[in-house]
Amino acid sequence: TGYTTFDSGFVNTAATKSAITYIDGEHGILRYRGYPIEQIAQNSSFLETAWLLIYGELPSESELSAFDTRIRRHTLLHEDLRRFYDALPHNAHPMSVLSAGVSALSTYYQDSLDPKDPEQVELSMIRLLAKLPVMAAYAHKKSIGHAFLYPDNSLSFVDNFIKLNFGTLAEPYVVNPVVSKALERLLMLHEDHEQNASTSAVRLVGSTEANLFASVSGGINALSGPLHGGANEAVLTMLSDIKASGEGVQKYVERVKNKEAGVRLMGFGHRVYKNYDPRAKLVKESADAVLEALGVKDDLLDIAKELEFIALNDDYFKERKLYPNVDFYTGVIYKAMGFPPRMFTVLFAIGRLPGWIAHWREMNLDTTTKIGRPQQLYTGAVARDYPQA
Ligand code: CMC
Numbered sequence: 001t002g003y004t005t006f007d008s009g010f011v012n013t014a015a016t017k018s019a020i021t022y023i024d025g026e027h028g029i030l031r032y033r034g035y036p037i038e039q040i041a042q043n044s045s046f047l048e049t050a051w052l053l054i055y056g057e058l059p060s061e062s063e064l065s066a067f068d069t070r071i072r073r074h075t076l077l078h079e080d081l082r083r084f085y086d087a088l089p090h091n092a093h094p095m096s097v098l099s100a101g102v103s104a105l106s107t108y109y110q111d112s113l114d115p116k117d118p119e120q121v122e123l124s125m126i127r128l129l130a131k132l133p134v135m136a137a138y139a140h141k142k143s144i145g146h147a148f149l150y151p152d153n154s155l156s157f158v159d160n161f162i163k164l165n166f167g168t169l170a171e172p173y174v175v176n177p178v179v180s181k182a183l184e185r186l187l188m189l190h191e192d193h194e195q196n197a198s199t200s201a202v203r204l205v206g207s208t209e210a211n212l213f214a215s216v217s218g219g220i221n222a223l224s225g226p227l228h229g230g231a232n233e234a235v236l237t238m239l240s241d242i243k244a245s246g247e248g249v250q251k252y253v254e255r256v257k258n259k260e261a262g263v264r265l266m267g268f269g270h271r272v273y274k275n276y277d278p279r280a281k282l283v284k285e286s287a288d289a290v291l292e293a294l295g296v297k298d299d300l301l302d303i304a305k306e307l308e309f310i311a312l313n314d315d316y317f318k319e320r321k322l323y324p325n326v327d328f329y330t331g332v333i334y335k336a337m338g339f340p341p342r343m344f345t346v347l348f349a350i351g352r353l354p355g356w357i358a359h360w361r362e363m364n365l366d367t368t369t370k371i372g373r374p375q376q377l378y379t380g381a382v383a384r385d386y387p388q389a
Pocket of ligand 1: 009196226227228229230231256263264265266267268269270271272320322325326327
């Protein structure tokens with residue numbers, strides 16, 4: 001009825017109201033529930049920020065410890081679900097394995113699927129927070145042909161995840177505190193980013209009253225693309241290709257500017273940030289510190305810095321307001337920690353999970369939510385008669 005506004009890519013259209021995250025793209029501002037991202041990164045923890053995003057306020061000490069304990073109790077996967085991984089090929093992309101696994105959660109945990117039942121909703125949120133890191137680590141182990149470990153609930157959320165990735169059955173494993181601290185900080189920086197493509201996917205699926213696992217599985221698939229979360233892996237591929245080709249950074253930038261097919265400066269540009277991405281600033285600070293603390297020297301970091309310098313001083317990028325985004329430096333850090341590039345977007349997914357949950361929950365609690373159902377401008381054939389024999 002009435003008229004339809006055309007807004008391909010949702011450049012101007014708000015599809016929802018939300019009280020979770022505030023972004024001012026002109027001034028490089030990002031706040032979770034009003035708290036600046038810089039202060040979150042400095043002072044909070046992954047689970048505390050998750051609580052903040054989901055429930056709206058910082059938790060008390062006892063609330064946080066009860067939340068943590070409850071999550072630790074739910075880390076085990078159903079044994080059949082653990083074996084479900086056997087059915088997937090070892091060379092599958094870990095993001096595909098992860099989305100399949102999360103989708104399968106709704107087959108194993110059928111007692112927490114009702115979005116209208118507050119207790120079931122709580123249980124599904126806890127289960128997902130507890131099990132996603134385990135499933136992510138299994139996707140990694142599967143890809144390198146190593147045996148899966150069981151979670152160690154004496155460890156914190158992040159340390160447990162690190163051990164599941166890098167520990168083996170053969171030897172005891174001690175988590176490196178430098179890796180732990182740096183990974184927790186990176187995960188916090190990824191926790192929410194208002195109506196990005198994957199969160200919008202979670203909301204769209206959830207608007208049909210689909211369960212949380214189904215909605216988040218949709219989000220993981222949306223995140224996997226190279227224009228979204230997949231960019232962190234694509235950045236590393238780009239840096240490695242530049243190094244291997246020996247063509248030099250300037251040559252690569254020229255190819256980007258000439259818009260050669262398929263050549264973009266990955267990790268650059270953002271729909272909302274037109275000045276700088278505050279997360280990228282924080283990640284860049286970490287990159288030098290973490291590589292130094294881990295005693296890693298990586299040419300790819302030098303190439304990244306040279307690329308950034310050249311791009312920031314080039315008219316093509318200046319005119320289009322293209323700046324490094326959160327994905328530009330993360331890959332170099334993840335690589336130094338020992339993660340293979342194919343795991344990078346999986347790390348993004350673990351980081352983003354609290355945001356997806358918070359938005360899904362906010363949408364379900366809002367009694368005015370309608371099913372998401374965009375309009376179109378029809379461009380096909382006009383009415384015509386089916387040919388008669
Ligand atoms: N390299 C070269 N040119 C670019 C880039 C880039 N990375 N990004 C945008 N442009 C150009 C684009 O070609 C266009 O030029 P013109 O006006 O001459 O046609 C102009 O800048 C506007 O770009 P757009 O594609 O209309 O911008 P958008 O808001 O639709 O897309 C984006 C945003 C993030 C998809 C895009 O900047 C991009 O593809 N970046 C590379 C992938 C990337 O790093 N993604 C991660 C995003 S941040 C976190 C996350 O979601 O994971």
